[in-house]
Amino acid sequence: MQEKQLLLIPGPTPVPQSILLAGARPMVNHRGPEFKAALDECTQGLKRVFQTSHEVFILTASGTGGLEAAVVNVLSPGDLVLSVSIGVFGDRFANIASIYGAKVEKLDFEMGKAADARKIKARLDADGEKGIKAVLVTHNETSTGVTNDLAAIARAVQGHGALLVVDAISSLLAMDCQMDAWGVDVLVAGAQKGFMIPPGLCFIAISDRASAAMEQARMPRFYFDLKQARRYLQEGQTPWTPAVPQVFQLQEALKLLEQEGLQSCVARHARLAAAAREGAKALGLQLLADESVASNAVTAVRRPEGIEVAALRRLLLQKYGVVLAGGQGALRNDIFRIGHLGLVSETDMLACLAALGMALKELGWQCDPGTGVAAAQKVFGG
């Protein structure tokens, strides 16, 4: 029964049936009235999700393309950038800026920990000459399952004048993210995460300050040029042919999310994450992240001693149809990750923990395989 899978990775997430079918509509002219209506509706809907009144653009690329767009549209070669990293995606953000010629100063924190806003503030306070043009931050670090306190980081950046450029790819909709209220200048999100739509699009919002920076920015850009995106959006179009199905899917997703409500959506993710953590701990496993900064979107679990992560994932896939993620980068073989992002139900999480218990036992782990489920049931009110 290979077809039936429980996809619990931190994106792409399972996709609701109505969203799958919205992508199967007959093709339309991407410069015609039907697409314009969808694009306009999506752009307005994204503003609500981003909690911003500023411009939001839809780009045909995965999230990493959005990170590149964030960098190249507001910076120039030689600009000094403070790049805060707590994992693989923070490193990637720094890497992009560096490749395009920024002078990147890394501010790294240990894997599994969150960034310390006080250290960011201290570094900016020491920058009396205001040489730092931008601070790059990952809101939710998918590789470690750690969420940075973006509100606190935003406060730390405020007053200095540097642009706050945020990777919110895996955070948006899974946790609160208030672009305008907190003072984020550039916010990037991706389709295949909280939005529950297939990959192929990313979204980028820019504040007035970022918009002003765009006028000065000299990093080369063409495909990701937001000034082109802005010019075409005025006509209800994108400069280059967009991933039309995903735009219709976004339109449907925004309707579903509107029905659920932003706060309920975040609360649902928080509940699933708590269940994942309690379930893993009850099975005798250790979490990578401090629980105070653990992510609503993905839970990183340390490798059970004596068991290979690859063997555990293979067994879960082949015998139980449960798809979990491995580690990335330096943590490749040290953790596995349970994604609880997008269309994941409480029953999905119970099933995941039930299968995980059985698979662990089968691989020799000393545990009562039902304890994970029992702990999650308690979280869900059982």
Added chain:
Amino acid sequence: MQEKQLLLIPGPTPVPQSILLAGARPMVNHRGPEFKAALDECTQGLKRVFQTSHEVFILTASGTGGLEAAVVNVLSPGDLVLSVSIGVFGDRFANIASIYGAKVEKLDFEMGKAADARKIKARLDADGEKGIKAVLVTHNETSTGVTNDLAAIARAVQGHGALLVVDAISSLLAMDCQMDAWGVDVLVAGAQKGFMIPPGLCFIAISDRASAAMEQARMPRFYFDLKQARRYLQEGQTPWTPAVPQVFQLQEALKLLEQEGLQSCVARHARLAAAAREGAKALGLQLLADESVASNAVTAVRRPEGIEVAALRRLLLQKYGVVLAGGQGALRNDIFRIGHLGLVSETDMLACLAALGMALKELGWQCDPGTGVAAAQKVFGG
């Protein structure tokens, strides 16, 4: 009856039902075995369509992203590039190279004409010091409906040593394009053209010489870095999360194209194009392109005197559900374009010409509205 449309623009093209549904499959892990199998199959299938034994990569972006990838992966800032242009997309290619720091020498030909391979050869012959690193060429210029003689251009470039970098976005599958036999170094194609799949992917193939150039190329690149694409493809993956539905759709499209056969597919496009031209002429309209270089993918028709292109297109859309394209750039109001690319049948073309005849007459054009259809019927053997 707004839902029923006859989409005849030069991409996105109508999508076969089986391809639409292939995109509606439940989501899978983009780093799992199901996706690996699809990606591997697609990569092999693309090689057959590209008529190449070299590397082909699938990128999540529209065709323009593929053009950017073609430029930034093989060139360095300051490189001298000869950019051949016969329209909007030739200009775009030059623009990308220029923005990323190449010294671009334009070789422009009049709109509606093809590039003269002898002039390209003359320019390269005059480059005794071999300063020109690459020649950028559009195989089929979508904005004018003109196809360049790529085989002749390739012969003109051979011997000089410059890389031949080709935009085949709207040509592949609609006309013959022999990457290896002709000696093309970089070939870019797009999903939403002859492949009949929704937009969201582009494809890029590189010769050994282009691969060697990649080692030296210093233009900044991250999202479009083909060395990363190569590294991940060895694992059956893409570096960044790909547009999973479009990859499954490509897999289905390649099956359909395999059944039809490459030569039959090209012949079908040629027949449709001949019918479009004969039909337009029979209605008293003038073609933009010389017929000797007219495109198999799209036919550009000059604006009928006394009729606004926008008014004609609006009437066709609103009353007949026929979607044609307008002009682009300088030709915006001077032409309209009939796309006959992808899933377009002979009956579709007859319907298009029938509706066009009626719409023209309604707008005051002196014609017998049935003559277009009659001329096309003759092309189709009626």
